[in-house]
Amino acid sequence: MDLTPYVDDLQTRLAAAADAAGDDGRRLAERLTAPLDAAVRLVLLDALSDAAGEISAELAPGSVDVRLRGGAPEFVVAAPAPAAPPTAPGEPAYGVAPASAATPAAPPAVGPADVESGATTRTTLRLPDHLKTQAETAAARDGVSVNTWLVRAVAAALEQSTGRPAAQARPQPRGSARVTGWVR
Structure with a gap:
């Protein structure tokens, strides 16, 4: 699952909100977007992991895991054994x-x-x-x-x-x- 579109969307929304604050707000938003990239990805991974945990609790004895492959999360579903x-x-x-x-x-x-x-x-x-x-x-x-x-x-x-x-x-x-x- 590629998180880039979600991170880009958040950065676009931050820039749009900063436009209302004028040039100073726009410059601040530009300085914050790069450092926020990693933090936003981490928060999204935490949310995906928590969601997988809740789904796993409902699927027991099956489970859903979130794994990182090359920096991108992927879901692994383990259905209950027959x-x-x-x-x-x-x-x-x-x-x-x-x-x-x-x-x-x-x-x-x-x-x-x-x-x-x-x-x-x-x-x-x-x-x-x-x-x-x-x-x-x-x-x-x-x-x-x-x-x-x-x-x-x-x-x-x-x-x-x-x-x-x-x-x-x-x-x-x-x-x-x-x-x-x-x-x-």
């Missing part, structure tokens, strides 16, 4: 991995009640490139946005650290046919 088809006896349910699986289990889904229970806070997270790529891959695999995936991962980590023992800490009886993972 219900899993029933499984045959003996097959693991959708999203359930055997304990010996090489990939880690997906974090628990954050339900609509979790989204609506409190206000959201914007946080900047700087990840090394290889972790960012892995998070994007995992989010795509789960059919959710990176933001949603990160929220679920943080929720799962906090859930484990607040009293529930980690699955690896529990002793397993020999010959156990136990299956672990998350089910949606």
